[in-house]
Amino acid sequence: MELLIQTALGFPFAFFLALLALVAVYWLLVAVRVIRVSCFDHDSLRDDHLASTLISLGFAGVPASFALSTLIVMATPIAFALSLVLHWLPLGLLRLPLGFLAIWAAFALAASPSVGACHALARRFHHSRRASPRWLLGETVVVREASDAEGRCQATLESDPEVVVTLHGKGEACAAGERRVLVKHVAGDNVYRAVPAADYMDAHERLRKLHLLPRHDI
Incomplete structure (x- = not known):
């Protein structure tokens, strides 16, 4: 139990605890209608770098806030497992750079299932009573x-x-x-x-054509 507590409160997993707290506060504010689900979305992808980046990763048809929340939630257990491994190893000065690498790896491994979950729920957002036209961009x-x-x-x-x-x-x-x-x-x-569609080439496709990404989606 002590090992689990130390891992949860140490770097890099503490970073994900902070993100989870932000996600919880955000959706609480959405639930009480203090802010809107689409508060991070804009009317154009050209002016919305966050949405453009998420769409290039495969998150389309859902609010940017929901896509980010899904990615963070799915990356959290992966990050905890990686943090546990790092805690066991005598890394010394390598702990900090490997911690940042673990953060990147957690998000990379969570990207594919997060995209799948968002695609599965996209129709619910399309027909939602509170749907926003911005969610269809991409x-x-x-x-x-x-x-x-x-x-x-x-x-x-x-x-x-x-x-x-x-x-x-x-x-x-x-x-x-x-x-x-x-x-x-x-x-x-x-x-x-x-x-x-033939002329639309997002950042993900550009990287694949430059062989900077593997053929399979991460």
């Missing part, structure tokens, strides 16, 4: 019809065809059956800007 849609004279067209989510959105391009017409990625929500008109 999602792939399939165009149902060609653009009209005003450049508008209807499209459905590829992962959830029940969700229909309106696209409005700037002089760029959409073709029926075309796959596009939502990158901006225009709140005043309740329409989305989207780019062709």
Whole structure:
């Protein structure tokens, strides 16, 4: 028991305890409606570096706060196991750098199951009573019809065809059956800007093409 307490209060696991406390406080404030679930989301991926990074890792269709919370919660038990191993080893001065490496490893190992959990719950967020249009940014849609004279067209989510959105391009017409990625929500008109899926290359794909990431998802 003493070993478990020392591990829990020592570095690097203490870092995850602090993150868990922040996550708990955040969702408590959401539950009492002091803040909104979508308070970290913006109307454009260009202006939202947090959401862009999460989407590049595979977290799309859910609020950024939920994706981060899921990642932290799933990384915590992994971090505890790694911290326990580090506590047993006589590392000396290597304990600090290896502790930071353990933090990175915990998040890396938790990334894949966290993405899977978010994908499984994405439809619930799509149809939630408190759903925000911002949560759909980064999602792939399939165009149902060609653009009209005003450049508008209807499209459905590829992962959830029940969700229909309106696209409005700037002089760029959409073709029926075309796959596009939502990158901006225009709140005043309740329409989305989207780019062709073939042209959309997020950071994750860039790294894979440069062979900086393995072929399988982490």
